[in-house]
Amino acid sequence: MPKVVALPRSFSRSEEAKEMLLQAGFEVIWNTEGRPLKEAELIEVIKGADALITGIDEVTAKVLEAGAPTLKVVAKYGVGYDNIDVEAANRLGIPVTITPGAPTRSVAELALTLMLSVSRHIPQMNAGVKDGGWGRITGTELGDKVLGVVGLGAIGAEVVKRAVAFDMKVIAYDAFVRQDMIDKYGVQYVTLPELYAQSDFITLHAPAIPETVGMINKESLAQMKKSAILINTARGDLVVEQDLYEALSSGQIAGAGLDTFVQEPPATLDIVSLPNVVTSPHVGSNTVEAGYRMAKMAAEEAIRAVNGEAPKFPVKIPVNK
Numbered sequence: 001m002p003k004v005v006a007l008p009r010s011f012s013r014s015e016e017a018k019e020m021l022l023q024a025g026f027e028v029i030w031n032t033e034g035r036p037l038k039e040a041e042l043i044e045v046i047k048g049a050d051a052l053i054t055g056i057d058e059v060t061a062k063v064l065e066a067g068a069p070t071l072k073v074v075a076k077y078g079v080g081y082d083n084i085d086v087e088a089a090n091r092l093g094i095p096v097t098i099t100p101g102a103p104t105r106s107v108a109e110l111a112l113t114l115m116l117s118v119s120r121h122i123p124q125m126n127a128g129v130k131d132g133g134w135g136r137i138t139g140t141e142l143g144d145k146v147l148g149v150v151g152l153g154a155i156g157a158e159v160v161k162r163a164v165a166f167d168m169k170v171i172a173y174d175a176f177v178r179q180d181m182i183d184k185y186g187v188q189y190v191t192l193p194e195l196y197a198q199s200d201f202i203t204l205h206a207p208a209i210p211e212t213v214g215m216i217n218k219e220s221l222a223q224m225k226k227s228a229i230l231i232n233t234a235r236g237d238l239v240v241e242q243d244l245y246e247a248l249s250s251g252q253i254a255g256a257g258l259d260t261f262v263q264e265p266p267a268t269l270d271i272v273s274l275p276n277v278v279t280s281p282h283v284g285s286n287t288v289e290a291g292y293r294m295a296k297m298a299a300e301e302a303i304r305a306v307n308g309e310a311p312k313f314p315v316k317i318p319v320n321k
């Protein structure tokens with residue numbers, strides 16, 4: 001009986017994906033920890049598995065080596081695969097797959113949620129009113145503001161659509177220019193320094209790769225407007241957190257909405273305790289709908305792999321640091 005290790009917390013909510021695996025004759029090993037697994041834990045559970053469905057667990061070279069004798073696929077439940085050592089997987093002949101498009105709308109909606117929450121001070125007022133207070137904090141509109149999108153791929157594009165509906169003007173930085181974004185939404189491609197200098201809101205949607213890791217640092221923060229609000233639903237590694245902490249504390253920038261952190265949960269509460277920061281615990285794709293799509297697509301990849309079929313959405317290029 002083929003064995004699949006299914007780790008993402010919300011995978012088990014998808015009845016259809018579960019049923020697909022059971023119909024395909026899989027024994028399914030669930031993650032009962034309720035959190036992503038560390039390398040040492042994964043090394044134990046991976047042994048003898050034919051397929052691994054992973055969220056943001058530590059799929060290192062050692063994990064892949066432990067699974068290599070039987071492992072036929074590592075199916076990422078999502079799109080950001082920086083938690084998987086793709087180079088080691090390539091070397092061991094284990095395909096790595098992702099679920100492109102499945103989390104897109106949910107992450108875009110969270111980016112907008114964070115923009116609105118920071119600019120309208122929703123968490124502070126919510127806490128105040130629940131506490132019996134009536135502290136009315138003056139906010140700012142999104143309308144007529146400049147949104148700078150770093151990484152105009154699937155999620156970035158969905159953010160643009162929504163931002164334009166809020167009457168925002170959108171500028172973007174990406175190595176690839178999408179003509180449809182220019183034609184349909186009037187997106188203007190700019191250099192990174194231009195984006196930092198002109199944006200009222202900056203939203204990150206690029207993968208964690210050597211070119212992007214640490215891109216939000218003392219230098220880039222110094223180029224931003226004092227009224228700028230930074231949104232990060234991409235990866236914590238894009239930000240030098242100490243530099244962001246200093247910029248937010250000193251008024252170098254006005255606020256931040258953060259879903260992702262270098263270490264999750266964050267190593268210290270310094271940034272998240274700041275009054276001008278709104279956070280969430282890496283839940284960009286954590287919706288019923290995205291979970292359903294990601295689970296189905298990842299289950300399909302696991303089934304394809306045990307049937308000896310080629311993966312549908314393989315990734316080859318490592319994005320690890």
Ligand SMILES: NC(=O)C1=CN([C@@H]2O[C@H](COP(=O)(O)OP(=O)(O)OC[C@H]3O[C@@H](n4cnc5c(N)ncnc54)[C@H](O)[C@@H]3O)[C@@H](O)[C@H]2O)C=CC1
Nearest residue numbers: 079080151152153154155174205206207211233234284285
């Ligand atoms: N918070 C969450 O729960 C989630 C976070 N993510 C993150 O969002 C990222 C983006 O996802 P998608 O839009 O689906 O990926 P995508 O591959 O469709 O888009 C990424 C875009 O970034 C661009 N890019 C690459 N290198 C760049 C650089 N140096 N500077 C600027 N742009 C660059 C690419 O050209 C591409 O257009 C993922 O890599 C992942 O890290 C994804 C899903 C859920």
Ligand SMILES: O=C(O)CCC(=O)C(=O)O
Nearest residue numbers: 055056077078079080285
């Ligand atoms: O597995 C998760 O919960 C997060 C998924 C994610 O961040 C991604 O798709 O890049």
